[in-house]
Amino acid sequence: MTAEVIPARFPLQAIAALAVHDPQRGFDADAAAMSQAVAGMRCGSVVGSGSGGGFAGLDGDEVSVTAQTQADVATALAARLVAAGGELVTLMEGAEPGLARCVADRVGQLGPGAEIVCYGGGPVPLLIGVE
Numbered sequence: 001m002t003a004e005v006i007p008a009r010f011p012l013q014a015i016a017a018l019a020v021h022d023p024q025r026g027f028d029a030d031a032a033a034m035s036q037a038v039a040g041m042r043c044g045s046v047v048g049s050g051s052g053g054g055f056a057g058l059d060g061d062e063v064s065v066t067a068q069t070q071a072d073v074a075t076a077l078a079a080r081l082v083a084a085g086g087e088l089v090t091l092m093e094g095a096e097p098g099l100a101r102c103v104a105d106r107v108g109q110l111g112p113g114a115e116i117v118c119y120g121g122g123p124v125p126l127l128i129g130v131e
Helices: 011-020 027-039 070-083 099-110
Strands: 042-048 054-058 062-067 088-093 114-120 127-131
Touching: 011 027, 011 062, 011 099, 011 127, 042 070, 054 088, 062 070, 070 088, 070 099, 070 127, 088 099, 099 127
Parallel strands: 088 114
Antiparallel strands: 042 054, 042 127, 054 062, 088 127
């Protein structure tokens, strides 16, 4: 059995890799396509900021925005990620129902033409992937 580690650091990168997986393609070509999908996705997340209250938006591993509400942080972070370009925005919300839809509505106004996909079941309030 042959195996390859696809270098996904963030959960949505793993989804991007699975989206391009093609079992009919040769192993090396498939692994390369999956790795390319991972490399082509910029990722962000909305997390609690700790004892001071409020929320932080991480662009990769770096805090890029903070605000008192999840929606404000998520929208600002999504705008930042979309500003760098992309055709597909993936939103995965955690325990806060409606956050992904709120951000999707606002992102749709920022980057017309980008496809927006929403999922539930995330490990934090919101994960954002742009590719």
